[in-house]
Amino acid sequence: MHRHLxxxxxxxxxxxxxxxxxxxxAAFGAEVLPPKxxxxxxxxxxxxxxxxxxxxxxxxxxxxxxxxxxxxxxxxRKMESDSSIEDYxxxxxxxxxxxxxxxxxxxxLLVFVDDRKISIQVGYGxxxxxxxxxAFDIRTRHITPRFxxxxxxxxxxxxxxxxxxxxxxxxxxxxxxxxxxxxxSPSTGCGPLGFLIMLIIVLSIIRLGRRRGGYxxxxxxxxxxxxxxxxxxxxxxxxxxxxxxxxxGFSGGGGSFGGGGSSGSW
Amino acid sequence: MKTILGLGKILxxxxxxxxxxxxxxxxxxxxxxxxxxxxxDVQSVYQRRADLIPNLVQxxxxxxxxxxxxxxxxxxxxxxxxxxxxxxxxxxxxAAELEKFQQxxxxxxxxxxxxxxxxxxxxxxxxxxxFQNLQAQLEGTENRISVERNNFNTAVQxxxxxxxxxxxxxxxxxxxxxxxxxxxxxxxxxKAPEVKFDFNKPAAPTATP
Numbered sequence: 001m002h003r004h005l006x007x008x009x010x011x012x013x014x015x016x017x018x019x020x021x022x023x024x025x026a027a028f029g030a031e032v033l034p035p036k037x038x039x040x041x042x043x044x045x046x047x048x049x050x051x052x053x054x055x056x057x058x059x060x061x062x063x064x065x066x067x068x069x070x071x072x073x074x075x076x077r078k079m080e081s082d083s084s085i086e087d088y089x090x091x092x093x094x095x096x097x098x099x100x101x102x103x104x105x106x107x108x109l110l111v112f113v114d115d116r117k118i119s120i121q122v123g124y125g126x127x128x129x130x131x132x133x134x135a136f137d138i139r140t141r142h143i144t145p146r147f148x149x150x151x152x153x154x155x156x157x158x159x160x161x162x163x164x165x166x167x168x169x170x171x172x173x174x175x176x177x178x179x180x181x182x183x184x185s186p187s188t189g190c191g192p193l194g195f196l197i198m199l200i201i202v203l204s205i206i207r208l209g210r211r212r213g214g215y216x217x218x219x220x221x222x223x224x225x226x227x228x229x230x231x232x233x234x235x236x237x238x239x240x241x242x243x244x245x246x247x248x249g250f251s252g253g254g255g256s257f258g259g260g261g262s263s264g265s266w
Numbered sequence: 267m268k269t270i271l272g273l274g275k276i277l278x279x280x281x282x283x284x285x286x287x288x289x290x291x292x293x294x295x296x297x298x299x300x301x302x303x304x305x306x307d308v309q310s311v312y313q314r315r316a317d318l319i320p321n322l323v324q325x326x327x328x329x330x331x332x333x334x335x336x337x338x339x340x341x342x343x344x345x346x347x348x349x350x351x352x353x354x355x356x357x358x359x360x361a362a363e364l365e366k367f368q369q370x371x372x373x374x375x376x377x378x379x380x381x382x383x384x385x386x387x388x389x390x391x392x393x394x395x396x397f398q399n400l401q402a403q404l405e406g407t408e409n410r411i412s413v414e415r416n417n418f419n420t421a422v423q424x425x426x427x428x429x430x431x432x433x434x435x436x437x438x439x440x441x442x443x444x445x446x447x448x449x450x451x452x453x454x455x456x457k458a459p460e461v462k463f464d465f466n467k468p469a470a471p472t473a474t475p
Contacts, residue, residue, distance in 0.1 A: 086405075086409050087409075087412065090409065090413055131403075131406075132402045132403050132405065132406030133399045133402045133403060135402075136398075136399075136402035136405075137402075257413070258307075258311075258410050258413050258414065259406065259409035259410040259411075259412065259413035259414075260406055260409075260410065261406070261409075262402060262405070262406070263409075
C-alpha cells in the first residue's frame with residue numbers, strides 16, 4: 001500500500017515537471033530594467049533635496065491610502081537600454097506592477113537626468129482620467145520647462161501635483177497601501193487540481209518525515225536598502241536612506257500598462 | 267499479492283496520465299483564450315488609430331495650402347486598412363492572412379509618418395492646439411500598438427510552445443488545436459517610433475555622453 005502511494009507521488013512529480021516546461025519559456029531582452037524601488041518617490045540621481053523627496057514620498061503614499069491609485073516617481077542618471085524611452089519606460093512600469101491588479105490604476109513618472117529623457121506611463125485603468133493629451137501637456141508645459149532651467153524639484157513637484165489632480169476621484173482607496181495590507185498568503189492560482197497536487201505533495205513530505213531547518217524569513221518590514229546595481233543606478237541620495245521615522249515603502253499591486261502616457265526629451 | 271501491487275501501479279500511472287492530460291487540455295484552452303484576448307487588444311488599438319485619422323485629415327486639410335498628395339495617401343491607406351477585415355474575436359490561424367493585415371497597417375504607418383514629417387514645413391499648423399493634441403494621441407496610439415503586438419506575440423509563443431510539448435502535443439491532434447502565426451518583429455515600415463515627433467527640440471539639445 002505504501003509503495004502504491006509512493007508511485008503516485010513520483011508520477012505526480014513527473015507531471016509537474018512536464019507542465020513546468022511550458023512556463024519557463026519566457027524570453028527577455030538584453031537591456032537592464034531597474035529593480036523595483038523601495039519608495040514612491042526615488043531620487044537615484046541626487047537632484048532633489050532630501051526633505052523635499054521625503055515629503056513627496058509621503059504625499060504619494062497618502063494618495064494611495066486615499067484613492068488606491070499608485071503613483072511612483074523614479075529619477076535615474078542614465079537609461080540602461082538601446083530602446084526608445086517610451087518602450088523602455090513601459091517595460092519598467094509593467095515590471096514594477098504599479099497600480100492595483102484589478103483597477104490597473106498606476107502611474108509611473110521616470111526621469112533620466114543625463115539622457116535628458118522623461119516619461120509618464122499611465123496604467124490601463126487611468127487612461128480615461130489621464131489621457132495622453134493631458135500627460136503630454138503636463139510633461140511639455142509644466143515639467144520640462146523647469147527641468148531646462150535645472151529646477152528638478154520644482155518640475156517634479158508641479159508634475160506630481162497635476163497628475164494627482166487629474167486622477168483623483170477615479171477610484172476609492174481603503175486607507176492602506178499594498179505594503180501595509182500585504183500578508184504572505186499563498187497564491188491560489190492553481191485551481192482545484194493544483195490544490196490536490198499540493199495537498200498530496202505536502203502529505204508525502206510529511207510522510208517522508210524529512211525536516212529541513214526553519215527559514216523564518218519574511219520579505220517585508222525590513223530596512224530599505226537601495227543597493228547599487230549595474231553601476232548606473234546607485235550613488236544618489238535615495239529618499240529611503242533618510243531617517244525621520246515613518247518612511248512609507250512601496251509595494252506594487254500588480255497593475256499593468258499598455259503604453260498610455262507621454263514621453264520625450266527636454 | 268504481487269499482481270495486486272502491479273495492478274495498483276498501472277492504475278496509478280493511468281489515473282496520473284488522465285489527470286495531467288486533463289490539466290494540459292485545460293491549460294491549452296486557457297492559453298488559446300489568452301491569445302484571442304490579446305488579439306482583440308491588438309485590434310482595438312489599431313482601430314483607435316484608424317479612428318483618429320478623419321480628425322487628423324480634417325485638421326491638416328484646414329491648414330493653408332497643405333500638400334495634397336500626402337493627405338490622399340493617408341486617406342487611401344486608411345481605406346485599404348478597412349478592407350482587410352479579420353475576425354476581431356479570434357486570432358488568425360493563417361500566416362498569410364496576418365501578413366496581409368500587417369502590410370495594410372504598415373502602409374498606414376508609413377503614410378502617417380510621412381504626413382507628420384511634411385507638417386514640419388507648416389509651423390503655423392504645428393502651433394495649433396488641435397494639431398498638438400492629435401500628435402500626442404497619435405504618439406500614444408503608436409506606443410499602444412507596439413505594446414499590444416508584443417503582448418500578442420508573447421501569448422502566441424506560450425501557446426505554440428505548449429502545443430509542441432509532451433504530453434500536450436498528443437492532445438492537439440485529438441482536439442484540433444492549431445499553431446498561431448506571430449507578428450513580424452518591426453519590418454521597417456511597421457516600426458512605430460517613426461511617427462514620434464518632438465517639437466520642443468529645435469536644435470536637438472540631447473546631452474552628449
